[in-house]
Amino acid sequence: MAHSTTLQPNAASAAYVDAPRTGTWDGGNEPFKASYGKLMMWFFLLSDAFTFGAFLTAYGLIRHKHGVFTGQAKDFFFSTAHWPIPEKVFNAFPGLHGIDLPLAFVAFMTMILIFSSVTMVLAVEAGHRMDKADVQKWLLWTILFGSIFISSQAWEWTHFINGTEAGTRMADGTIFHGANLTMNQYGPPLFADLFFFITGFHGTHVFSGICLLVWCFIATTNGTFEKRGHYEMIEKIGLYWHFVDLVWVFVFTFFYLV
Amino acid sequence: MSAHAAPEHGEYTGEIAKPNTAWIWKTFWILVIITAAEFAIAFSMTSPGLRTLRNTIFIVMTILKAFFIVGEFMHLKHEVKSLIWTILVPTALLVWLVVALVTEGSYVGEVLSHMFSS
Incomplete structure (x- = not known):
């Protein structure tokens, strides 16, 4: 069955006695050659990009408002006077306590998320072939990688909040370890605030994505999509999942690399 | 590149086509190589004088990665x-x-x- 021009699969059933009208001015046009659901997912993602864009804009402004550490990287020290160098903040790895491994854990997290994106496309591809077993397999892999990612983020947050043993001497003379929303050992208070809000918002997206994927897995297993005749829902959730990966690409660059 | 464009939703006949995944893995390797290059640059270009150049390279690479994720994985290139x-x-x-x-x-x-x- 080739694509017919109508957008209403079963509109003719109950409400309409006549055949659905498919003329140009009756809504029969499909200028974007994409289904309603996919198009709306794109527009939702665009609006979500604005949300993250607002975060990154605020981050850029606040970061450039603060001073830059001008010395060599090896002489770097934590101070509220300058913005921290990310590889000096994020240098811990679970199970390897006290070893300086700059950005190693975030590299691991990035790889996991790229992997999850690949398994997601593989699930979409399997859906095009109506291969139920393959869809299930790749959805499970995606759920697994997504879960590893947010678990890693939970560890990263814990480490960030608890801080290092050395801590940093604050203006009032006390040593402060770790970070909260008003004080942190790594630099200006806004650095920790932005860390919590940006990675937190991204983590929330990953969590919602996992929930959607679990639902998709149950629906696939129940044969819902097979009965429907297509796996477009997997494609729509897939678009969302790749968007979350895309956001991480930007968070990774602007929070961890630059 | 219509080779891997989404096939029309055919009627489900019970037989399952062979997977066509070469393009997915190609995109995967491109993303991995760009990310690895980013790390290489993060640790080799540490001089404060090169900061602007370094950040420019990072941003270009980020946009490149975004292009592959949105274009291939999200299929926008083929819309x-x-x-x-x-x-x-x-x-x-x-x-x-x-x-x-x-x-x-x-x-x-x-x-x-x-x-x-x-």
């Missing part, structure tokens, strides 16, 4: 032109907002440091 532009034009305006406010941030910082410290 009709009007949909591509519908997504890209608002995003481009967003990039402008970031550039404008980063510049503004430097200025705010300069003003504050001149007014509140001697």
Whole structure:
């Protein structure tokens, strides 16, 4: 069955006695050659990009408002006077306590998320072939990688909040370890605030994505999509999942690399 | 590149086609190589004098990665032109907002440091 021009699969059933009208001015046009659901997912993602864009804009402004550490990287020290160098903040790895491994854990997290994106496309591809077993397999892999990612983020947050043993001497003379929303050992208070809000918002997206994927897995297993005749829902959730990966690409660059 | 465009939703006949995944793994390796290069640069270009160049390379690589994720994984490259532009034009305006406010941030910082410290 080739694509017919109508957008209403079963509109003719109950409400309409006549055949659905498919003329140009009756809504029969499909200028974007994409289904309603996919198009709306794109527009939702665009609006979500604005949300993250607002975060990154605020981050850029606040970061450039603060001073830059001008010395060599090896002489770097934590101070509220300058913005921290990310590889000096994020240098811990679970199970390897006290070893300086700059950005190693975030590299691991990035790889996991790229992997999850690949398994997601593989699930979409399997859906095009109506291969139920393959869809299930790749959805499970995606759920697994997504879960590893947010678990890693939970560890990263814990480490960030608890801080290092050395801590940093604050203006009032006390040593402060770790970070909260008003004080942190790594630099200006806004650095920790932005860390919590940006990675937190991204983590929330990953969590919602996992929930959607679990639902998709149950629906696939129940044969819902097979009965429907297509796996477009997997494609729509897939678009969302790749968007979350895309956001991480930007968070990774602007929070961890630059 | 219509080779891996989504096939029409055919009627389910019970036989399952062979997977066509070469393009997925190709995109995967491109993303891995770009990410690895980013790390290599993060640890080899540490001189403060090269900071602007380094950050420019990072941003270019990020946009390159975004191109592959959105174009291939999200399939936007294979959609009709009007949909591509519908997504890209608002995003481009967003990039402008970031550039404008980063510049503004430097200025705010300069003003504050001149007014509140001697």
